[in-house]
Amino acid sequence: MRLRIGAPTWFLLCAAMSSHFAFGQGCAVTLQPHFSTYRSTVINDNVITQTVTIDGYASVFPNPGCQMNNATHTPKVYNKVGSSGGWYSGTASCPSCYVHFSKIQQIIGAPGVVYTTTTDSQEVCSMAGPFFNGGQVSGKVVTLIGTNCFQNYPNTNTPMLTGIWGDPANINGCLKSDNGPTTMESGGQCKPNADNTKNCYSVTVSGSCKTYCPGLNRRMDSTCSLFLDEFPVVVTTVSGTCP
C-alpha cells in the first residue's frame, strides 16, 4: 500500500529534478534558467501598488539535429491584489533571447477591507511548457483598527504613535500592534484627525505645522503573524504654526 501511494511521488520527483526535455524522434534539449525576479508592494495610505518583474535568460543546449527554430519562450507574471489582476503574458521571443517583463497592479483600498496579495512568475517554452517558476508568495494588506498618540512616550522619552492593524472581520485571528518611529520632533500635541478616526501628532517646525498620522493600511504575511513593512506614517505639512 505504501508503495502504491509512493509511485506517483517518485515519478514527479524524477521529472522535477531535470530540465531536460524531449520532443519527438532524436530531439532533446536542456534548458538552464537564469531568471531573476522582483516583487514588491507599496502602500500609500489607501493606495495599494504591487509590481512583479521577471528578468533574465535561458541557456539552451539542444542535441545535434534538434531544430529549435519554431520554439518560443514567453515570460508570465502573476500579480493579484484582492480580486484585481491575475496572470499576464509578455512577448514571445526566441529561446536564447533575453527577457524583461514587468506588471504593476494598483487599487484604491476601501476602508475596513483586508486584501490578499499574490505574486508569481514563470518562463514558458512553447514546446516544453513552464521551465522556470519563481514561486507563489501571498500576503495580506490589513487595515487600521486603532491608534494612540503620546506626547512623551515613557519607554523612549520621545513623541510616539502606536497602532493596531488587522482584519476587522476576523479580529481574533488577525490583529497585531506596533510602535511608530522615534524621530518625530518634540514639543507638539496629540490630536484626533479631521474625521476623528485616528490619533495624530502635530508639531510646528520652521513656521510650518507638520502632522503625523498612522497609515490606514499595511502589509502582513498570510498568517497575520508578521508585519512586512515599516510602521506607516502619513505626514502633511501646512504653512503656519499649528493651532
Added chain:
Amino acid sequence: MRLVIAILMLMSASLGFSQTSNGTSESSNIQPTNIIDGSKNPEKIRDVDAYRLFLAAVAPPANASPEQKDQQFAFLQHILLGKADFDSVIKTLVDFSDKYATLIQNYNTSAAKAAMNNVDVDIKDFLTQRDLLVDSVRNELQITLTPDGMRAVDSFVQSEKKNMQVAVEDLP
C-alpha cells in the same frame, strides 16, 4: 511487492517511449536552486543586480500610458523625495528605460539570427553591457540628486533586496 515494482518499471519505460517516438512533450515547473533568495540572504545580492531589477520595474516604457506612469511613480512617492530629486529620478528612469529596451532588442536580434543559423550566441558581452548601463545610471543619480535624495533612493533599493531573487549566474 514485486508486482508493484514491475508496474513502476513499466510506467517508466512507457514514459521514455512516448518522449522519443510519439513526439509528445514533457514539462515540469522548476524552481531552480541556483538563485540567491533576498528574503534570506539580502547581503549576497549585488547592488548592480538590485538596482537593475528596481530600475527596470519602476521605469516607464516609452509607450506607457498616463495611468501606467502614475502606477510606476507610486513606488517613487514611497521613497519621499523632494520635488527636484523626484523630477531628476523620473528623467533618469525614462533614459534608462529607453537604453535598456534597446540593449535587449539588439541582443535578441542577434540571438534570433544565431538560432536561425544553428550557431551559439555568447551572452557574456550583453551581460557586461547591461551591468555597465546600470552602473552609469547609478552614477548619474549620484551626480544629479541631493545627498539626502541619493541616500533615500539607495536605502529603498537596499531594503527591496528582500523582495528579490537573483540568478547566481549573474554573479561574477
